[in-house]
Amino acid sequence: MSKLALRLEQGDTETTVTVNRDNFTLGRLPECDLCLSVVGISRYHARFCKTPSGIWTVEDMGSKNGTRLNDRAVTSPQEVRHDDVVWLGELKIVAIVTAEMSVNLTGGDALSQGTTILHNVKDLQKQWIEVDSQGDVLSNKEKVIARLKDLVEIAKGLSAAESIEAIFSQVQQVVFRYLKSIDRLALLIDVTGYGELALLNAATRDVTQSLNLADAYSWVSRTICEQVFTEQVAIQTSDAQMDERFQGQQSILVKGIKSAIAVPLWDETKVVGVLYADAHHSANKWNTEGEEDLSFFSALANLVASSVQRWLLAQKLKSEAAIRQKLERYHSPAVVQQLISLDSLSDGRLLPQESEISILFADIVGFTALSERLSPGEVAELLNSLFEEMLQEIFAVGGTLDKYIGDCIMAFFGAPEPQADHGDRAVTAAKGMLTRLAKLNASQVLREPLQLRIAVNSGRAVVGDVGSSQRVDYTALGGTINLASRMESICSPGSCVVSEDTYNILSQKQDWQEMGAYSFKGIQRPIKVYQLAI
Numbered sequence: 001m002s003k004l005a006l007r008l009e010q011g012d013t014e015t016t017v018t019v020n021r022d023n024f025t026l027g028r029l030p031e032c033d034l035c036l037s038v039v040g041i042s043r044y045h046a047r048f049c050k051t052p053s054g055i056w057t058v059e060d061m062g063s064k065n066g067t068r069l070n071d072r073a074v075t076s077p078q079e080v081r082h083d084d085v086v087w088l089g090e091l092k093i094v095a096i097v098t099a100e101m102s103v104n105l106t107g108g109d110a111l112s113q114g115t116t117i118l119h120n121v122k123d124l125q126k127q128w129i130e131v132d133s134q135g136d137v138l139s140n141k142e143k144v145i146a147r148l149k150d151l152v153e154i155a156k157g158l159s160a161a162e163s164i165e166a167i168f169s170q171v172q173q174v175v176f177r178y179l180k181s182i183d184r185l186a187l188l189i190d191v192t193g194y195g196e197l198a199l200l201n202a203a204t205r206d207v208t209q210s211l212n213l214a215d216a217y218s219w220v221s222r223t224i225c226e227q228v229f230t231e232q233v234a235i236q237t238s239d240a241q242m243d244e245r246f247q248g249q250q251s252i253l254v255k256g257i258k259s260a261i262a263v264p265l266w267d268e269t270k271v272v273g274v275l276y277a278d279a280h281h282s283a284n285k286w287n288t289e290g291e292e293d294l295s296f297f298s299a300l301a302n303l304v305a306s307s308v309q310r311w312l313l314a315q316k317l318k319s320e321a322a323i324r325q326k327l328e329r330y331h332s333p334a335v336v337q338q339l340i341s342l343d344s345l346s347d348g349r350l351l352p353q354e355s356e357i358s359i360l361f362a363d364i365v366g367f368t369a370l371s372e373r374l375s376p377g378e379v380a381e382l383l384n385s386l387f388e389e390m391l392q393e394i395f396a397v398g399g400t401l402d403k404y405i406g407d408c409i410m411a412f413f414g415a416p417e418p419q420a421d422h423g424d425r426a427v428t429a430a431k432g433m434l435t436r437l438a439k440l441n442a443s444q445v446l447r448e449p450l451q452l453r454i455a456v457n458s459g460r461a462v463v464g465d466v467g468s469s470q471r472v473d474y475t476a477l478g479g480t481i482n483l484a485s486r487m488e489s490i491c492s493p494g495s496c497v498v499s500e501d502t503y504n505i506l507s508q509k510q511d512w513q514e515m516g517a518y519s520f521k522g523i524q525r526p527i528k529v530y531q532l533a534i
Helices: 137-160 164-178 222-231 250-255 283-327 333-341 367-373 376-396 422-443 479-490 500-505
Strands: 002-010 013-018 023-027 046-050 056-060 067-069 085-088 091-099 116-120 184-189 198-204 233-237 259-267 270-279 353-364 400-405 408-413 452-467 472-477 495-499 512-518 527-532
Touching: 002 046, 013 198, 013 222, 056 067, 056 091, 164 184, 164 198, 164 283, 184 283, 222 233, 222 259, 222 270, 233 283, 259 283, 270 283, 353 367, 353 376, 353 422, 353 479, 367 376, 376 400, 376 408, 376 422, 400 472, 408 422, 422 452, 422 495, 422 500, 422 527, 452 479, 452 500, 472 479, 479 495, 479 512, 479 527, 495 500, 500 527
Parallel strands: 452 495
Antiparallel strands: 002 013, 002 091, 023 046, 046 056, 067 085, 085 091, 116 233, 184 198, 184 270, 233 259, 259 270, 353 408, 353 452, 400 408, 452 472, 495 527, 512 527
């Protein structure tokens, strides 16, 4: 039997995803096992399947831009081998096929010379500062005190570091000062929180040797890091080439990985990343002296984890603030909070998807004539005052503002979060807008007395962020929206009309009277329309 992992490569960024089920789908929809918010990816693009005999295959699911295996179009299920390249549109995915192996996570001794020492992290947290009962008591106590002082100083330095670069700089200084066997160091972080490690920083002991992230990809073992991260163990291998636990891992052979040490960044109950290092020395050194190195490395990682978690939280708060500012243009504060708390966004965007919604258009009666009598500044002031009042009625029932089109308000209900009663919400908002406007006119708050025509239609539509890389708008598209816009023309001033589709889903129908069937431009069938009884 075999296991499959997928390495996604975009520019200088690599992300490895473990395939955790025998039928694994990829696409833009959240329902997919791997949701990809990448240009050119279809809603359901492709899937990987494991056959009963343990062979992995890839299959295209009718995607728009197609699926290719080693540059050959996938028209039927094709076998996937190790290091095969699968293209979903322009997204490159490298298949990592390995044999399944059982691993004992609780062992504390080397299995044999050159093999891995796997430790439970909790057992290592205290080991570095424990007193050796078989040694000289006084000297060991002094050693413990010295180590505790070192940890305090390290913690102070890390607590003052605000950026990930500053954190890594502190770690780099400590590791190269205390662990003389370490040659190179790397920091991998689960930035997204979805279990995907990203290589953020790397350094070498030799200051004369320049090292960037591109170089680090050639010596950091993804195999080791993924095992440390997912299984929450510390790994030390004195010769990965001969290590029986990594047999079949081609990346270790290709990269020439020898001695390596990796520990999880464990912040309370969550692993947020991996601290990884390698060395060039004989296998005997870590077999005889590596226990203390691993223990210190693990203790350091615990301190680093807190700093990394603080940095991740700061990044999240910055991102949420930017997202909140954008979303509050369209949604009520309650809906914005729900979207953020449920983590419904992909890279701060709401991906387009089909939804069942009710769409509302509210248009000012006689606006052209009004514009002739007022100056542009007076028109803008009047519209701002009106829109501010009307938006409160939309947000009060969980509606979403699509846009302002001149003197027209376009809003919808039922997205981004599904609302089973979207028709009732749209009608409640329409009634509220008419009532509020009547009160504004009566109190002469507005510069001019105004009237609205409001039309509501219900049905399927595509809702989400649409636009170019320079400008993106959250909007609804489709025939349902076009019909609602057309219906405004037959509405009496100061009233509201709804289509038969909306009327049929209303919980209360007594306020509506049938107007008859109408033909609208671009709509081939007659539409039965109902008007609010005044």
